[in-house]
Amino acid sequence: ETGVTQSPTHLIKTRGQQVTLRCSSQSGHNTVSWYQQALGQGPQFIFQYYREEENGRGNFPPRFSGLQFPNYSSELNVNALELDDSALYLCASSLEQQETQYFGPGTRLLVL
């Protein structure tokens, strides 16, 4: 176990809806990264939060947004859901300056 938790584990939404996914980082980690992983693919970097600010973003539209709280937990929000947003969403926490990331179990999102 990495100490990183995510909720919910599974979620079903319909096209056009909005969703919020949550992540609690490992104790002492101040950096959270979010990834999208489609079936049979490697993870794609969405963005990273460091000390409550977005600190780098991948090739995702603005309807993907996030927050990091003072306790370093984080949320990923996706507006106007599309069918292609169906995927496993992973968060990973890390220490500043450290390369190794510790992953949560993921949230599996299905958009119908």
Next chain:
Amino acid sequence: SQQGEEDPQALSIQEGENATMNCSYKTSINNLQWYRQNSGRGLVHLILIRSNEREKHSGRLRVTLDTSKKSSSLLITASRAADTASYFCATVGLMAGNNRKLIWGLGTSLAVNP
């Protein structure tokens, strides 16, 4: 975008055999990491090898790195059914504030048959 490319995409072996997976990447790196993922769950960090290292061991795992060929290999010796999983390589891209993002390959799906 995916930087690492693992091959083979899928590998099926018998318990006790060795499994070798390869990863190629495109840009200069500070380090390369290997992760394991069980059936669509979270990823688990296995081993990190730095650009100035050529080989690293951890238990039954052996990783090599050839920066001139921009490639790495992961060897799992004496495989077990519990090693069945997908294996990904990831390279580190630098962002602001000296934080890093991981750039991932597509993974190798390993099946170890009892």
